[in-house]
Amino acid sequence: EVQLVESGGGLVQPGGSLTLSCAASGFAFSVFEMNWVRQAPGKGLEWVSFVGGTIYYADSVKGRFTISRDNAKNSLFLQMSSLRVEDTAVYYCVAGGLKFFDYWGQGTLVTVSS
Amino acid sequence: DVVMTQSPLSLPVTLGQPASISCRSSQSLVYSDGNTYLNWFHQRPGQSPRRLIYRLSNRDPGVPDRFSGSGSGTDFTLKISRVEAEDVGVYYCMQGTHWPPTFGQGTKVEI
Numbered sequence: 001e002v003q004l005v006e007s008g009g010g011l012v013q014p015g016g017s018l019t020l021s022c023a024a025s026g027f028a029f030s031v032f033e034m035n036w037v038r039q040a041p042g043k044g045l046e047w048v049s050f051v052g053g054t055i056y057y058a059d060s061v062k063g064r065f066t067i068s069r070d071n072a073k074n075s076l077f078l079q080m081s082s083l084r085v086e087d088t089a090v091y092y093c094v095a096g097g098l099k100f101f102d103y104w105g106q107g108t109l110v111t112v113s114s
Numbered sequence: 115d116v117v118m119t120q121s122p123l124s125l126p127v128t129l130g131q132p133a134s135i136s137c138r139s140s141q142s143l144v145y146s147d148g149n150t151y152l153n154w155f156h157q158r159p160g161q162s163p164r165r166l167i168y169r170l171s172n173r174d175p176g177v178p179d180r181f182s183g184s185g186s187g188t189d190f191t192l193k194i195s196r197v198e199a200e201d202v203g204v205y206y207c208m209q210g211t212h213w214p215p216t217f218g219q220g221t222k223v224e225i
Contacts, residue, residue, distance in 0.1 A: 045155075045163065045206055045217040058214060092162055099151040099169075099210030104162045 002026040004093045004105030011111045016083050020108055022076040022093030030071040033097045036078050038089035039107070048091070049078065050098055061087075083112045116141050116209050120218035127197045127223055135221045137190040137207035144187065144211070151210035154183055154192045157220075158203040166205075167192065199225060 008020040020036070033052035039045050049067040050056040057065060066079040076093055090109050096102030117140040127133045143150045154167040165174050167183035170190070180195040194201055202225055207218040 044220050045208070047215045047217075056213070097210070098213065098215050099145075100165075101153065101155075101208065101210070101215070102165060102168075104164065106162050 002095065002103045004095060004103060006091065006093050006105045006108035009091065009108030009110045011113065012083055013114050014083060014085055014112055016112070017079070017081040018083065018110060019080070020078040020091055020093075020110070022105060024074045024076065024093075024095065027095065027103075029074040029095075032095045034067075034069060034076045035094040035096070035098070035101065036067065036076075037092045037094050037101070037104075038087075039092070040086075040089045043089075046089075047098075051076070052097065056098075080110070083110075085112050088112045115214060116143075116212045116216050118207055118209055118216050118218035120205075120207060120221050123219060123221055125221055125223045127194075127201075127225060129199060129225060130196050133194040133197050133201075133223065135192045135205055135207075135223075137185075137192070137218050139188045139190075139209055141212060142187050143190075143209050150186070152183070152185065152190050153208045153210065154181075155206045155208060155217075156201075156203055157206065158200075161203075163206065197223075197225075 003025045005023045035050045036048040051067045064082045068077045090107040092107045093105040119138045121136045150170040155163040157163040171183045204220040
């Protein structure tokens with residue numbers, strides 16, 4: 001069974017930093033492309049970042065967020081810096097290419113507030 | 115970016131009756147390989163999204179056959195042939211043909 005378990009969310013002040021992690025199991029993590037997708041409270045879904053043969057970022061986070069992965073540990077990461085109030089959201093780890101978004105984790109809440 | 119527009123945004127449904135959600139894209143979603151990368155997701159209250167339909171009309175494993183996806187070009191539809199109680203929640207369409215991938219605003223289905 002595919003499992004994606006996010007962690008690392010929490011309350012952070014504007015301008016602060018936070019690193020999210022995603023532990024993957026139940027599938028061949030190293031060959032899967034991976035994404036982060038976020039959902040602001042009561043709002044819709046927004047793609048944030050992708051890692052596969054290359055790395056992509058949404059314009060809204062480019063230069064502030066860094067995606068990475070450790071295939072030996074079946075883990076995906078999102079380093080977030082210069083956080084803004086508008087970055088407040090549940091962040092989902094999503095397995096699959098940009099065309100598909102096959103499997104989703106349960107999400108971790110990031111709250112940016114003073 | 116490709117804008118995905120869903121309608122209606124709220125859909126009251128009756129158990130056992132059919133339901134339909136529309137999704138329109140601001141550009142054609144036909145990719146250079148001939149495929150249409152239009153997916154549908156369902157998010158139950160308090161849960162993460164789950165994919166129901168991929169590449170326009172293909173049901174994911176375990177998805178009941180009362181769900182079907184159709185459409186072409188810029189107009190797409192998700193149909194539920196007979197609504198069941200577990201179908202409540204928000205449905206999102208999502209395009210993966212053009213970068214960046216984008217989602218519709220969501221359609222809230224309520225009994």
